[in-house]
Amino acid sequence: MAKSIPTPKGPTSLRALRALRREHSVLAALEVFNRELGDIFRFTLPGFKPVMLVGPEAARMVLVSSRDDLRWRNEADPVTLLLRHGVLVEDGDAHDRLRRTMNPALHKQMLNNYAAAMVRGTDQIVQQWRDDEPRDMLVEMRRVALLILMETLYRVDFSPELDRLWSAILKTLQFISPGLWILWPGIPRPGYERALRQMDDYLYQIIRLRRACLGETDDLLGGLIAAGLDDDLIRDQLLTMLIAGHDTSTALLSWALYLLGQHPPAMSQAQNEVDSVLAGQTPTLEHAAHLHYLGQVIDEALRLYPPIHLGSRVAAVDLPFQGYTIPAGTRVMYSIYLTHRQPAYWDEPGAFRPERFAPGQPRPQPYTYLPFGGGPRNCIGAAFAQVETKLVLARILQQVELAALPKPVYAHMGATLEPRPGVPMRVKRRL
Numbered sequence: 001m002a003k004s005i006p007t008p009k010g011p012t013s014l015r016a017l018r019a020l021r022r023e024h025s026v027l028a029a030l031e032v033f034n035r036e037l038g039d040i041f042r043f044t045l046p047g048f049k050p051v052m053l054v055g056p057e058a059a060r061m062v063l064v065s066s067r068d069d070l071r072w073r074n075e076a077d078p079v080t081l082l083l084r085h086g087v088l089v090e091d092g093d094a095h096d097r098l099r100r101t102m103n104p105a106l107h108k109q110m111l112n113n114y115a116a117a118m119v120r121g122t123d124q125i126v127q128q129w130r131d132d133e134p135r136d137m138l139v140e141m142r143r144v145a146l147l148i149l150m151e152t153l154y155r156v157d158f159s160p161e162l163d164r165l166w167s168a169i170l171k172t173l174q175f176i177s178p179g180l181w182i183l184w185p186g187i188p189r190p191g192y193e194r195a196l197r198q199m200d201d202y203l204y205q206i207i208r209l210r211r212a213c214l215g216e217t218d219d220l221l222g223g224l225i226a227a228g229l230d231d232d233l234i235r236d237q238l239l240t241m242l243i244a245g246h247d248t249s250t251a252l253l254s255w256a257l258y259l260l261g262q263h264p265p266a267m268s269q270a271q272n273e274v275d276s277v278l279a280g281q282t283p284t285l286e287h288a289a290h291l292h293y294l295g296q297v298i299d300e301a302l303r304l305y306p307p308i309h310l311g312s313r314v315a316a317v318d319l320p321f322q323g324y325t326i327p328a329g330t331r332v333m334y335s336i337y338l339t340h341r342q343p344a345y346w347d348e349p350g351a352f353r354p355e356r357f358a359p360g361q362p363r364p365q366p367y368t369y370l371p372f373g374g375g376p377r378n379c380i381g382a383a384f385a386q387v388e389t390k391l392v393l394a395r396i397l398q399q400v401e402l403a404a405l406p407k408p409v410y411a412h413m414g415a416t417l418e419p420r421p422g423v424p425m426r427v428k429r430r431l
Contacts, residue, residue, distance in 0.1 A: 005051060005324050006037040007044050024410040027309075027337055034338050040324055050312075050331040053321065054338045056345070056367035061321060062311060062334045063367070063375035070313035070332060072377075077312075078189070079176045082196070085233055086240030087380070099380060101227045102237060105153060105220035108383045113218075114152040115285040118388050121147035122395040124159065129427045134405060137423035141253035144392055145246040152384075153220040153241060156206055165202060171195035173247060177414040203235045203242075243415070245381055251307035251416040252298070252389055257396075258423045259301055259352050261404030266354060270294050274397045283398070288390045294397075296354035298389050302371035304352065307416040309337035311373070336370045337417065401428040 016029035150158035217226040341349040372379035405424040412420035
């Protein structure tokens with residue numbers, strides 16, 4: 001007979017509540033549950049009874065061994081309502097066909113073509129910074145990420161639209177962020193119509209303009225048109241990449257700068273490496289390959305604060321796990337954030353230690369480090385994001401000194417895991 005899946009009760013719930021209040025983050029409560037209940041536990045909220053899984057065994061099951069028994073698509077979720085038939089919310093053959101169509105534009109071979117645009121987008125924002133002024137790096141990195149994504153994947157100069165669509169983009173992210181819709185899926189959600197309509201109007205416009213003048217088709221938008229997809233299906237992929245692609249990069253860049261700001265010796269080491277490798281030149285893909293310490297900083301930022309910190313599926317069949325049975329129809333979540341911080345696999349898991357990823361150090365055990373997921377449906381933009389992050393950070397460190405301002409920051413579970421209320425830093429131009 002299968003065991004009953006543990007649920008938080010009494011003292012455990014109280015300790016979790018105290019952690020939540022202390023850290024201002026649900027993640028702190030989840031750490032308590034994981035520590036006291038184990039690698040599988042269940043929430044018992046009104047209308048919301050998901051099973052949470054943690055650790056490498058869970059990740060292997062969700063991502064590989066039982067992946068065909070877990071559905072990505074959940075018709076009741078706002079992410080499905082928003083992305084419609086985007087690659088992230090499709091299953092089976094429909095997903096595989098879309099992914100094959102999109103892969104060429106995101107292949108490693110394309111990164112050399114994109115590198116200059118990544119630096120160009122960074123310069124466009126950094127040039128607006130003034131000496132000795134505070135800047136919120138969460139906002140600034142979002143601006144950088146949007147300019148880069150639109151130029152590289154859609155061949156569109158987004159700068160004229162950046163301010164006009166800024167509020168609509170933030171509202172769209174809010175639409176798919178955790179909220180009361182989790183407890184009551186049918187709850188009315190007014191206030192989003194205008195923003196979502198603005199996003200659709202813009203995307204259909206760039207599709208129409210590109211169809212009229214197709215040109216090269218090695219970018220994502222051109223490739224989707226050349227593959228014969230209709231405008232609605234193209235819109236779904238463009239919105240998927242626009243929202244998921246830029247928001248993950250925003251979070252990673254922001255966390256990396258936050259961590260460097262909190263650890264001045266690491267900031268100095270990264271900046272010295274950038275100066276040595278670039279030697280005053282504009283960063284290129286070849287330079288990025290030699291920025292080893294900066295790469296370690298990025299890897300450690302991804303471990304501590306993975307932008308996609310949680311995976312969500314729906315069990316299509318009854319699933320066994322560690323002597324328990326997860327019933328069909330259950331929402332199954334696995335926590336990348338908690339897996340990255342388990343003491344069984346990481347020394348001082350809460351500490352920022354880029355040297356964990358230095359050459360010669362043991363590689364993380366399988367399925368304990370999953371910043372880009374794993375298995376056949378790992379992040380389609382992983383290579384793009386890694387190069388983008390390194391080039392953007394290198395260009396910033398090459399041009400300015402950044403100092404953290406003493407304001408508390410916590411990990412907010414939005415569409416991605418991002419630093420809230422922001423990452424305020426003081427900017428000083430380097431001579």
